[in-house]
Amino acid sequence: MSITIVAGVDGGGSRTRVVIADESGRELATAEGGPSAVRPGEAERSAEVIAAAVREALASCRMADVVPKVLVAGVAGAGRDSERDALWQALLAREVAEDVSVQPDAMIALEDAFGDGPGLMVISGTGSVGFGRGPAGAFARVGGWGPACGDEGSGAWIGRRALSIVTASHDGREPETQLSGAILTAAEVNEVPELVAWAAGATPATLATLAPVVLSVAHGGDLRANSLVTLAVEELVLHARTLARQLFGDERAAVPLALGGGLLAKGSLLRKRMVHRLKSAVPGAQLREEEVVPVRGAVRAALRLLGATAA
Amino acid sequence: MSITIVAGVDGGGSRTRVVIADESGRELATAEGGPSAVRPGEAERSAEVIAAAVREALASCRMADVVPKVLVAGVAGAGRDSERDALWQALLAREVAEDVSVQPDAMIALEDAFGDGPGLMVISGTGSVGFGRGPAGAFARVGGWGPACGDEGSGAWIGRRALSIVTASHDGREPETQLSGAILTAAEVNEVPELVAWAAGATPATLATLAPVVLSVAHGGDLRANSLVTLAVEELVLHARTLARQLFGDERAAVPLALGGGLLAKGSLLRKRMVHRLKSAVPGAQLREEEVVPVRGAVRAALRLLGATAA
Incomplete structure (x- = not known):
């Protein structure tokens, strides 16, 4: 055919x-x-x-x-x-x-978000990473170092810090917080000391299941949960700011920016806080509201290669 | 006989x-x-x-x-x-x-440090913990929640944060630091990206091997290493302060205090910084300089039980 x-x-x-x-x-x-x-x-x-x-x-x-x-x-x-x-x-x-191109997954996400033009993406799910393409086509990446070294501002990162806050609060090292009850419920244990065994068996993905709990408690006004969300936002904004400087020369330059990953989905508290904080930290950021669908980017990249072949 | x-x-x-x-x-x-x-x-x-x-x-x-x-x-x-x-x-x-007494390990450490009198101990090795006995004999403990939940200010905690600093510096998210070269040498890898695999296979004890490196680089004047040491000291001082309040009512009360664990051994930078910080954070602290030898405390406890039996 x-x-x-x-x-x-x-x-x-x-x-x-x-x-x-x-x-x-x-x-x-x-x-x-x-x-x-x-x-x-x-x-x-x-x-x-x-x-x-x-x-x-x-x-x-x-x-x-x-x-x-x-x-x-x-x-x-x-x-x-x-x-x-x-x-x-x-x-x-x-x-x-007939023709095959293999690319890092980041490239098809950028393709969907910005075509072959410049732009940045910051992703926070179980892990976190930022990457982007500059006006001259240079690619750069920050974060994504995995749960032991980094993934700052990710779900696993938020979950682990929530455990630290809850245990410290139990010891009286930190003030009481509504995180305690919410985390116990999410981990399905009755007492804070049981969290030790729970955490010892937890994978990064398991720890990340605590992040929506933290966001929900923060939304309810709890001070400790809110300060943890603030820390996570700072880390994610730092991804964007670092890339803006590296690829665009300046965080005040016009920088197309897309957010991805479960924790930065539309309507999430983390996304709202991050968008707010970006206004001062990366004032040139132009937020792309539409969801990024990487497989759609792969199709677009294939069509462009097809055009180049046909031409 | x-x-x-x-x-x-x-x-x-x-x-x-x-x-x-x-x-x-x-x-x-x-x-x-x-x-x-x-x-x-x-x-x-x-x-x-x-x-x-x-x-x-x-x-x-x-x-x-x-x-x-x-x-x-x-x-x-x-x-x-x-x-x-x-x-x-x-x-x-x-x-x-003829007679046997089993006690938590913390009790024989306290026995060696303070006999059956009041006092606090803060320990930082691979993990961290604080415990003590108040003037009325009450026992309390803070920290010691393990590597996933806490162990704030411990060797594993310092090591993990050092990895985060080194990778963030590699990304340009943080300034350059002499930690980078020192941590690569300690982990016996050539490039920062190789730390991902190293960290993925690291136990808390392995991560804790990086802590003396951090202390050494801090001693050399590196700003990031010093700020990490400061954070660790704050966490360990918070152990002491929390216990002083819980057991002695006030951090200005006279509080006998002993420090233990490899990172707080005599002459270590962490111990020096902690002793300095205690002066303002727990002004009543009376530092015990002699090394704590828990097995010696077990013998002393046995002799006291012997006396009680003989009497």
Whole structure:
């Protein structure tokens, strides 16, 4: 068949999203697979997950025998050259498309938010990270160092600090706070000392489940919860400010900015506080209100590559 | 034989120390065994470690056939009633002594530092904790919540924050600091990004190995290292201040205070800074300069029980 189609892939640590689109960008089919974030030595496994999801999407729009002209895969872990190259080879070998581009997941998020223009993104979910592209095309990243070193202002970071506040309050080292009851309820334990065992078995994702509790208690007016939210906002704003200076020269320059991740979703208290604080800390920030959908960015990147090929 | 002897035991998470003494307190023999900290369901194992070390000490002073009149065991984990009772039963069943007393490890440390009088101890090693006895005999404890919830001002706490400073400095989120080179050297990696894998595999004890590096860099005048040391001191002073208020009513009251743990050893920068800060934060603190040796406190407690029995 002579239908021209492209594929966009968002390959993350918990799932893989695929969108098939025609040359006008119209979405023809979607599919979802398991995790395809690429770790050293695991490029073949990642490629297999991605290829299976692409085949499933093609079959669902009755195009099982059509090979996409271009496939763009934004994949977590593809910031490392060796992993990106290995995954690219593995995808080409599977003939998932005539032309394949593997990019770090950050690039397809930027593509959706700002096309190939300049802009910054700050993300706070279980972890936190900031990245962006400057007016001259330079890419930079801050944070994202993982739960032991950093991820400042992330859900796991907020959760761990909440545990510290609750135990310190129990000791009388800090004032009483409504966080205590709320955290006990969220951890499903009866007494503060039981939090020791709970915390010892907690993953970063488990700790991050406490962050919405902190935001809710802060919203209710609790002073300690509010000061913790303020600290988190400062860390996330510092991501944006650092990138604005590195990529735009100055935090007062016009800086397109998008926020992402569960804790910065529209309507969340953390987002509201951050948007407020940005006005003084990064006065040039121009906030993008629309949600960022990385797989949509992958499709757009594929269409641009298609145009370049056709031209 | 009719020789009257006592045994003191310091049962910790990494080793067990035993001292055999005569009724005048003269040390007759010592021995060391593996860890005997008591965890739920493991009292028999703890008792066996303690009994073996006691037998070894008795044999080394040719008293293998003598049963001590009193044995006092200060054991980590014996703050929980159920563990204390189980260990007490298990030691009695092994006939380690005519009379046995099992106490939390904090009690024999206080005994060595202050006899049965009032006083506070603040400890910073891998973890941190404060505990003490008030003028009326009441016992209280703050901190010691473990690496996930707290242990503020401890070695693991300082090490984790140092990693956060070094990665943030690498990102340009924070100024340059001499911590960067020193931490890379200590972790035996070449580049800051390699710290992610290093930190992911680090235990609290591993993180605590970075604390002496921080103290050394702070001593050299580095601003960021110094501000981290200041934060740690504030946390440890807050342990002392909270206990002074709870047990002595007021931080200006006369409060005997001992410092312990590797990071607060004599001559350390952390100890010097803490002693300085205590002057304004806990002005009533009367610092005990002599090193605290918990097993010596266990012997003293045993001698007092012996006197009470004889009387």
